[in-house]
Amino acid sequence: xxxxxRMRWISIASIVGFxxxxxxxxxxxxxxxxxxPSPVQLVRAxxxxxxxxxGGSPMGKHVGMSVMRAVSGFLAAVVLGVPFGIWVGRNExxxxxxxxxxxxxxxxxxxxxxxxxxxxxxxxxxxxxxxIFMAAFWYVVLNCADGVRSVPQMLIRAGExxxxxxxxxxxxxxxxxxxxxxxxxxxxxxxxxxxxxxxxELLGAQAGLGFIILDSAQYFNISATFVGIxxxxxxxxxxxxxxxxxxxxxxxxxxx
Amino acid sequence: xxADLIVAQGLRKEYAGRLKQDxxxxxxxxxxxxxxxxxxxxxxxxxxxxxxxxxNMIAGFEQPTAGTLTVRGLPIxxxxxxxxxxxxxxxxxxxxxxxxNVVMGPKLRGVDAAKLERDTKRVLESIGLAGFxxxxxxxxxxxxxxxxxxxxxxxxxxxxxxxxxxxGSLDAQTRIVMHEVLLRVWAEYKPxxxxxxxxxxxxxxxxxxxxxxxxxxxxxKAKIRVPFDRPRSYELIGNPEFATMRAGIVGMLRExxxxxxxxxxxxxx
Numbered sequence: 002x003x004x005x006x007r008m009r010w011i012s013i014a015s016i017v018g019f020x021x022x023x024x025x026x027x028x029x030x031x032x033x034x035x036x037x038p039s040p041v042q043l044v045r046a047x048x049x050x051x052x053x054x055x056g057g058s059p060m061g062k063h064v065g066m067s068v069m070r071a072v073s074g075f076l077a078a079v080v081l082g083v084p085f086g087i088w089v090g091r092n093e094x095x096x097x098x099x100x101x102x103x104x105x106x107x108x109x110x111x112x113x114x115x116x117x118x119x120x121x122x123x124x125x126x127x128x129x130x131x132x133i134f135m136a137a138f139w140y141v142v143l144n145c146a147d148g149v150r151s152v153p154q155m156l157i158r159a160g161e162x163x164x165x166x167x168x169x170x171x172x173x174x175x176x177x178x179x180x181x182x183x184x185x186x187x188x189x190x191x192x193x194x195x196x197x198x199x200x201x202e203l204l205g206a207q208a209g210l211g212f213i214i215l216d217s218a219q220y221f222n223i224s225a226t227f228v229g230i231x232x233x234x235x236x237x238x239x240x241x242x243x244x245x246x247x248x249x250x251x252x253x254x255x256x257x
Numbered sequence: 258x259x260a261d262l263i264v265a266q267g268l269r270k271e272y273a274g275r276l277k278q279d280x281x282x283x284x285x286x287x288x289x290x291x292x293x294x295x296x297x298x299x300x301x302x303x304x305x306x307x308x309x310x311x312x313n314m315i316a317g318f319e320q321p322t323a324g325t326l327t328v329r330g331l332p333i334x335x336x337x338x339x340x341x342x343x344x345x346x347x348x349x350x351x352x353x354x355x356x357x358n359v360v361m362g363p364k365l366r367g368v369d370a371a372k373l374e375r376d377t378k379r380v381l382e383s384i385g386l387a388g389f390x391x392x393x394x395x396x397x398x399x400x401x402x403x404x405x406x407x408x409x410x411x412x413x414x415x416x417x418x419x420x421x422x423x424x425g426s427l428d429a430q431t432r433i434v435m436h437e438v439l440l441r442v443w444a445e446y447k448p449x450x451x452x453x454x455x456x457x458x459x460x461x462x463x464x465x466x467x468x469x470x471x472x473x474x475x476x477x478k479a480k481i482r483v484p485f486d487r488p489r490s491y492e493l494i495g496n497p498e499f500a501t502m503r504a505g506i507v508g509m510l511r512e513x514x515x516x517x518x519x520x521x522x523x524x525x526x
Contacts, residue, residue, distance in 0.1 A: 153347065155344050155347060155348045156347075156348065156350065158316070158318055158336070158342065158344070158348075159342070159344065159348045159349075159350075161317075161318070161335075161336035162316055162317070162318075162336040162337070162338065162340065162341055162342045163338055163341070163361060163362030163365070163366075163409075163413065164336075164337060164338035164362055164365070164366050164413075165362070165365055169365050173361070173365065174350065177350070177352045178350075178352075180352070253393075254351050254352040254353075254393045254394075254395065255351070255395065256393065256395035256396065
């Protein structure tokens with residue numbers, strides 16, 4: 002067996018082991034079933050939720066709403082943040098203007114803004130997508146600006162001495178050279194977007210995985226809470242895998 | 258004797274100190290140099306003598322503080338494909354294949370596609386890169402990457418090829434191979450080459466003239482004609498005259514090192 006294959010088996014064994022330990026704890030009665038449902042209970046709860054929906058909405062709607070919010074915030078952050086970040090990286094005056102604002106905003110957990118956003122934008126989609134957008138946007142801007150700034154001088158000089166004009170230098174040298182940093186920015190932004198979905202749905206949402214988690218916990222329907230949590234984890238993981246493969250394809254020239 | 262291609266007269270280059278009260282650093286002063294067309298000029302000098310500064314000014318990356326620096330009688334306005342640079346390392350575009358790296362400049366300048374393809378094929382053939390056209394830089398060894406850099410400047414058929422210690426980071430065997438590649442390429446294309454190195458042996462194998470620079474502020478301390486016939490090969494290093502010249506140049510450089518060391522000792526005590 003190759004080294005990589007052996008490592009993959011270890012990863013699979015780890016998941017199986019985790020579920021086994023979980024099952025043993027719940028069967029042993031160490032923790033009461035109301036607090037920690039067994040894997041079987043969880044599967045049962047999930048299939049009931051699939052059949053009957055939750056809180057008057059089908060599961061597809063809950064998942065769809067959460068994904069829609071996260072993707073909307075993420076895409077807005079990418080579409081606006083990538084060009085803005087590249088501009089910041091190229092322009093010292095703009096960079097000096099933006100740096101203190103980002104420096105101040107960055108240490109504040111985005112969740113701190115949840116209530117304010119609801120106050121400003123209401124309990125509709127605008128406050129939720131807005132919160133996700135704001136948090137992801139600064140990450141994208143920062144990473145892209147850094148990426149553009151750290152393009153090796155030698156590559157720029159090589160381009161200049163080939164006779165490239167500044168437009169060609171920008172599109173043929175600087176952007177591709179900054180691509181690894183831009184991809185890192187996209188991955189960070191996507192995981193932030195997905196993380197914040199739950200937070201954004203804690204206030205005023207009528208559907209979404211965050212809504213399920215909050216609502217079910219209030220009614221001590223712990224199985225449903227766990228279903229919500231597991232779904233968030235699984236979808237987040239799938240999304241991460243998709244982005245990793247996109248990244249590998251875009252940056253194939255790094256030879257990794 | 259062919260016409261002078263690169264002429265430096267009374268060249269001076271100063272760098273501002275890092276802090277306001279720091280004195281400026283004088284990299285070059287009263288610097289004169291003449292390099293003829295089709296010549297291979299090797300510049301050797303102690304580290305920090307301003308060799309790279311000189312190359313950067315010829316390339317158009319930096320401007321002289323005073324004095325004149327011309328190529329074909331024209332002052333240098335900025336970087337240009339007429340003065341292509343082979344860097345020490347990591348100057349290939351890693352996201353492009355060997356072929357795309359080589360054709361990028363001429364293609365964007367609008368060189369006729371059929372001619373470019375012919376030229377590129379010929380250059381890749383003569384530099385030993387045939388069959389590697391679709392490789393990416395990460396798939397190549399250090400020596401192969403430097404071949405790509407040389408191919409990239411050759412297709413631009415520049416007035417002068419500027420080389421900044423291009424083989425400095427290669428192992429000794431690969432360096433010998435690259436010297437032979439460069440000698441072969443020169444025999445075929447007869448480019449003017451301005452080559453910076455700290456390796457005296459390398460300079461004597463490649464050059465028509467070796468320019469020995471003094472320590473900072475750099476001046477040309479000696480311009481030495483290298484008399485060996487072309488085509489040259491590595492057998493040259495067994496030649497007694499080669500050994501004598503090598504010893505002579507190393508001796509000159511040694512005076513500069515020891516001078517610099519003595520100066521350093523005075524400055525630090």
